[in-house]
Amino acid sequence: MKKKALALGVSLLLMTSMLLSVSGCGQKTATTTTTEKKADSIVLGVATSLGQFDAAGSLKAAQLAVDEINASGGVDVGGTKRPFEIVSIDTRDAEPSIPVTDALAAIEKQILEKKPAAMVVGVLRSEVLLSAMDMIAKYKLPYMVSIAMTPDFEKKVESDPKYKYMFRVGLSSPYLVGNLADNLSTIGKKFNYNKVYFVNQDVAWAKGTNDGLEKWAKANGWTVVGHDAYPTGASDFSSTLNKAKLGGAQLIVPVFDMPESANLVKQASAMKVPALFTGFISSAASESSWKTFGGDINGLVNFLFENASLPVKALPKSIPFNEAYGKKFGEAERTKITGHGGGPSYDSIYILAEAIKKAGSLDADKLVTALEQTDMDGMIGHLKFNKNHQIIYGSDPKTSAVSIAFQWVDGKRVPVYPAAIAEGEIVLPAIK
Amino acid sequence: MVTNFLIYGLVNSAILMLSAIGFSLTFGLSGVANFAHGAMYLTAGFIAWMLINYLGLSPLVAMLLTVVLMGILGALIYRIILMPVRGIVLSEVISTFALGVALIEFFRWKGFTSFDFSLPPFVKGSIEIFGVTIDYQRLIIIGIALIIALFLWYFTHYTNTGLALRGMAQDEYTALSIGIESDWAAMLSLGLGAALASVAAVAILPLGIISINLGYEIFLIALAVSVLGGLESTLGLFVGSLILGYAMVIASTYLGPQWGQVVYLGAIVIVLAIKPSGLFGKYKELEERV
Numbered sequence: 001m002k003k004k005a006l007a008l009g010v011s012l013l014l015m016t017s018m019l020l021s022v023s024g025c026g027q028k029t030a031t032t033t034t035t036e037k038k039a040d041s042i043v044l045g046v047a048t049s050l051g052q053f054d055a056a057g058s059l060k061a062a063q064l065a066v067d068e069i070n071a072s073g074g075v076d077v078g079g080t081k082r083p084f085e086i087v088s089i090d091t092r093d094a095e096p097s098i099p100v101t102d103a104l105a106a107i108e109k110q111i112l113e114k115k116p117a118a119m120v121v122g123v124l125r126s127e128v129l130l131s132a133m134d135m136i137a138k139y140k141l142p143y144m145v146s147i148a149m150t151p152d153f154e155k156k157v158e159s160d161p162k163y164k165y166m167f168r169v170g171l172s173s174p175y176l177v178g179n180l181a182d183n184l185s186t187i188g189k190k191f192n193y194n195k196v197y198f199v200n201q202d203v204a205w206a207k208g209t210n211d212g213l214e215k216w217a218k219a220n221g222w223t224v225v226g227h228d229a230y231p232t233g234a235s236d237f238s239s240t241l242n243k244a245k246l247g248g249a250q251l252i253v254p255v256f257d258m259p260e261s262a263n264l265v266k267q268a269s270a271m272k273v274p275a276l277f278t279g280f281i282s283s284a285a286s287e288s289s290w291k292t293f294g295g296d297i298n299g300l301v302n303f304l305f306e307n308a309s310l311p312v313k314a315l316p317k318s319i320p321f322n323e324a325y326g327k328k329f330g331e332a333e334r335t336k337i338t339g340h341g342g343g344p345s346y347d348s349i350y351i352l353a354e355a356i357k358k359a360g361s362l363d364a365d366k367l368v369t370a371l372e373q374t375d376m377d378g379m380i381g382h383l384k385f386n387k388n389h390q391i392i393y394g395s396d397p398k399t400s401a402v403s404i405a406f407q408w409v410d411g412k413r414v415p416v417y418p419a420a421i422a423e424g425e426i427v428l429p430a431i432k
Numbered sequence: 433m434v435t436n437f438l439i440y441g442l443v444n445s446a447i448l449m450l451s452a453i454g455f456s457l458t459f460g461l462s463g464v465a466n467f468a469h470g471a472m473y474l475t476a477g478f479i480a481w482m483l484i485n486y487l488g489l490s491p492l493v494a495m496l497l498t499v500v501l502m503g504i505l506g507a508l509i510y511r512i513i514l515m516p517v518r519g520i521v522l523s524e525v526i527s528t529f530a531l532g533v534a535l536i537e538f539f540r541w542k543g544f545t546s547f548d549f550s551l552p553p554f555v556k557g558s559i560e561i562f563g564v565t566i567d568y569q570r571l572i573i574i575g576i577a578l579i580i581a582l583f584l585w586y587f588t589h590y591t592n593t594g595l596a597l598r599g600m601a602q603d604e605y606t607a608l609s610i611g612i613e614s615d616w617a618a619m620l621s622l623g624l625g626a627a628l629a630s631v632a633a634v635a636i637l638p639l640g641i642i643s644i645n646l647g648y649e650i651f652l653i654a655l656a657v658s659v660l661g662g663l664e665s666t667l668g669l670f671v672g673s674l675i676l677g678y679a680m681v682i683a684s685t686y687l688g689p690q691w692g693q694v695v696y697l698g699a700i701v702i703v704l705a706i707k708p709s710g711l712f713g714k715y716k717e718l719e720e721r722v
Contacts, residue, residue: 235646
């Protein structure tokens with residue numbers, strides 16, 4: 001009997017993900033995040049993995065932009081000022097074992113029930129984004145992506161006019177690879193380094209990024225000591241760190257967006273791995289992460305895919321943004337702003353407002369034409385879409401959006417990359 | 433490289449053993465398969481975090497208090513949730529399973545999903561052993577795992593309470609006939625199991641952060657170790673942890689980190705298919721022969 005009960009229990013556990021996804025995506029209905037619903041409001045849909053910190057922060061950043069625009073009278077639609085209103089639904093696509101179909105069901109539920117004029121932030125996982133594009137194209141809704149980074153987004157937009165409603169304000173993997181490679185090259189020259197170890201989360205965007213970077217490294221004279229991929233949720237990185245240490249890796253390039261990922265640097269500090277970490281660890285991007293990891297992330301050079309969390313002089317809008325965010329959501333919440341999604345989500349709202357004003361209507365096709373003509377300064381730099389509806393990223397915020405890197409130095413985040421925004425130079429951390 | 437394997441394999445084995453010991457003990461002593469074990473581990477982590485960060489208690493006091501509170505919570509769970517269905521094994525499993533999912537999802541719902549939750553290590557710093565650097569916290573984990581294993585072996589073999597609990601596990605009716613009260617024994621074993629889950633949590637969680645999905649992961653690990661070693665066997669728990677601990681380190685190093693998880697999930701399926709009683713599950717082996 002006990003054996004049967006045990007078998008039943010195991011089966012129940014294996015079925016949990018399915019049950020949870022049903023409860024998460026089906027029954028956990030859309031939450032209106034604005035406090036007051038107005039009859040003439042322009043509804044913006046946010047369907048994303050709200051339990052994930054990048055996505056949750058993105059929703060807050062978008063809400064802040066909406067509040068700012070509403071406070072100034074609203075959006076000009078053909079001469080009439082109308083307020084924005086955000087509605088949100090949890091797709092849970094960041095969680096392990098949540099099938100793509102369940103996330104899509106949540107998006108469709110929001111479209112059908114809330115009838116948004118456009119969608120912002122977008123889903124978290126690239127796998128979900130690629131499938132969602134087909135569904136959203138069917139409804140002809142302008143869709144502003146802030147988080148998912150797959151290069152296939154652009155290929156898809158290019159492949160068929162039906163995807164013309166999709167725009168990505170967030171960084172894409174190819175840009176990230178370019179920035180990481182450039183940063184690697186700078187560090188290699190500065191410290192005479194040539195041995196690198198790649199480690200990433202086993203998801204499409206992170207794999208794509210580090211695979212691309214590995215190719216670049218091999219072609220540029222670097223010795224690749226190893227390359228490991230960890231499943232989402234993994235928290236023990238000792239096998240990678242041992243191999244990196246024994247192989248004499250001078251640089252370790254992590255690319256992760258899961259909360260457990262800063263354990264890698266924490267463990268490396270405990271194991272005295274004498275390598276510089278430079279890459280993307282989402283959980284070590286915010287101001288509060290220094291306290292969380294007890295200073296064990298000292299020396300980490302971490303990328304903010306798009307800046308929102310760090311007030312940087314060369315990105316002037318990031319300073320009032322942080323002040324306003326702290327006032328609206330509290331100082332504790334401000335210190336939790338991450339390095340991905342928040343900036344483009346905030347800017348997406350202003351891009352949309354500008355496009356609506358230019359189009360003079362909420363007609364999707366007119367909006368697409370107006371969005372394609374975007375040419376304005378945002379928090380993440382200068383905003384302009386390329387022909388495949390991807391915001392152009394570069395190294396100068398005056399001419400393009402920028403992805404920036406900072407280094408943790410004794411509890412402070414010092415902007416170090418690109419040169420146009422740097423407020424300090426990369427230093428090698430002391431191994432204690 | 434070999435020294436690395438030996439040391440980090442041992443650390444991994446100790447982590448697995450600590451993670452599983454509460455589950456194995458509860459099942460071995462009361463026959464209750466506590467499917468809320470992972471949720472207990474997670475709850476203990478969050479309670480300790482809140483005691484430190486909200487009440488300002490010192491980490492040591494907070495961790496000790498957490499173990500006590502979790503022990504009481506485990507006993508209460510038996511009194512409130514399990515006692516009404518005691519003896520109906522299927523209902524026991526469903527009750528603990530539902531409780532576990534409810535606890536884990538409660539934390540997710542309340543927003544415990546950010547990366548702000550971590551516990552401080554007992555001692556910071558590291559030491560070099562045979563050329564391998566290892567931090568004190570991992571060494572402490574090995575020590576705690578050994579002490580607990582020895583304590584449990586002594587407790588269940590040489591104390592009246594432990595012997596009474598074992599008697600109840602072997603034959604409930606005979607134990608009742610000599611005055612051992614079934615509900616008291618089961619409540620104690622649930623309380624002990626929850627307290628051990630919290631010992632594991634406060635020892636292991638300082639290595640990283642408290643993340644919601646650990647609730648599911650820890651339970652699967654506990655299940656794999658217990659199923660491999662034999663559900664009611666302390667020796668089985670010890671050997672099962674060593675086998676899985678080293679297998680995971682070898683798989684992670686040579687095949688890739690993603691294979692580390694495959695090892696323990698695969699172990700559950702293979703052992704249940706080939707030898708359901710596990711390596712040292714003597715009572716169940718007899719049952720199977722019958």
